[in-house]
Amino acid sequence: MTKFSRVLIANRGEIAVRIIRACHEIGIEAIAVYSEADVHAPHVASADRAVCIGPAPSPESYLNIPRLIDAARATEADAVHPGYGFLAENAGFARAVEDAGLIFVGPSPQAIAAMGDKTIARRAVAAVGVPVVPAEDTPLAAGNDATPISARGRELKAAAQRLGYPLLAKAAAGGGGKGMRIVRNESDLQASFEAAQREALSAFGDGRVFFERYVEQPRHVEVQLLADNHGAIVHLGERECSIQRRHQKLIEETPSPAVDTALRARMTQAAIAVARNVGYRNAGTVEFLLAPDGHFYFLEMNTRLQVEHPVTEWVTGIDLVQAQLRVAAGEPLWISQDDIVPRGHAIECRICAENPADQFLPSPGTIMALHEPSGPGVRVDSGITAGFAVPVHYDPLLAKLSVWSPTRPDACRRMLTALADYLILGCSTTIPFLLDVLEHPAFGRGDTHTHFIAEHFSHWGGRERHLLVAALAAAISAGWSPTDAATSQMPSPPSSPWTRLGHWRLGQA
Secondary structure, X not given: OOOOOEEEXXXXXXXXXXXXXXXXXXXXXXXXXXXXXXXXXXXXXXXXXXXXXXXXXXXXXXXXXHHHHHHHHHOOOOXXXXXXXXXXXXXXXXXXXXXXXXXXXXXXXXXHHXXXXXXXXXXXXXXXXXXXXXXXXOOXXXXXXXXXXXXXXXXXXXXXXXXXXXXXXXXXXXXXOOOEEEEOOHHHHHHHHHHHHHHHHHHHOOOOEEEEEOOOOOEEEEEEEEEOOOXXXXXXXXXXXXXXXXXXXXXXXXXXXXXXXXXXXXXXXXXXXXXXXXXXXXXXXXXEEEOOOOOEEEEEEXXXXXXXXXXXXXXXXXXXXXXXXXXXXXXXXXXXXXXXXXXXXXXXEEEEOEEHXXXXXXXOEEOOEEEOOOOOOEEEEEOOOOOOEEOOOOOOEEEEEEEEEOOHHHHHHHHHHHHHOOEEEOOOOOHHHHHHHHHOHHHHHOOOOOOHHHHHOOOXXXXXXXXXXXXXXXXXXXXXXXXXXXXXXXXXXXXXXXXXXHHHHOOOO
């Protein structure tokens, strides 16, 4: 690690904390940036230096390229790590970093651009023999065209008829599940297309939308890659990410319960072919849809670190963030494919400030009490502390809880125990919902697909054992204190880890 000694992290939350820790472990100075809403955020306290880059709205701070470059220059940073989200897959940002004479900890701007446009990526992938879902690749809306599409109704119907229903209206410049709508019949065609276009314009500033054949009840399986600047590429196995809501992941695991040795070989070689075709470097992920009949299709390539990277780190023992830094410094890969021997099973749950009982609407608020699980095989990547006010301006991801065990059943049990021991007071979270998903028999069998939640939890209303937590949060908010414990008339539900934790936090242990 001699090429740079000071890295600016162009991100926030748990991923910024994670990158800072990786930098410190290998002797690199870590510089944080923060918006005015994040002045008390954990990543600011963890860094060696911190620079305010603007007001809370992300276009004025975390998405403001000139301010990020200015911060890097002002702190004499050598490199910039984008994390994930925000500008991580923005080719213009990567180019601006390089034009400023800095090292971008990620792929080249050319590779980001090639894989960032879904229609271009599909053609590039098909050219090397990787299967793609049938689609009408030509976008059916101009890049910044926000006008109604009624005049193009005939064109839409013709394209849909050529492809066949059901189909997916999909943003050409999309990612993260945004700008996507399922269309099951002609009556829904125009409204779904317009909704996808509006969301694409809002999220990406690019309203191009195309049609893709919709694969019913597929699994979402992705392959983690690591590539250096010298032509070497290795895969680190696959991850199953089928438990999703609104095309956004909630639970990830590795290895996939649906992938055997032969299928794994085909998928990983296809992923490597995709990366090699675009001259990829650094960490990246090729995502596939795995149909019930065993056929797989290229979905997209994420040209960045993934939120779910901890499960791969668990089973391979490879620190992916440190690997990113080493590759960015010009080092050749220090491992060959034969050196990578995954062991055991890992599961990750995303802990988000959302209300699963109310369509997963965001639930910002101040964290009044926090207790994170710990123990052998348990890891928490957290971006919050007690007293931290969760902003309304950003993604609601608070933390990632991941576990490892020798077998999948053991990992499921360990995750259930860890979730039950996780206490966050002050906002609704996905924790109670995740407990129910992990306990569902179909999940236990590994019988999952991307519509698992819609099929099994369409009318989820919450868990009884979490009513106590809501009561405790309300009591604390109203000024109730531990000294009131002796005279408290709060209900006493059956004993559970949540009950014990609630009592402990309020001085009743």
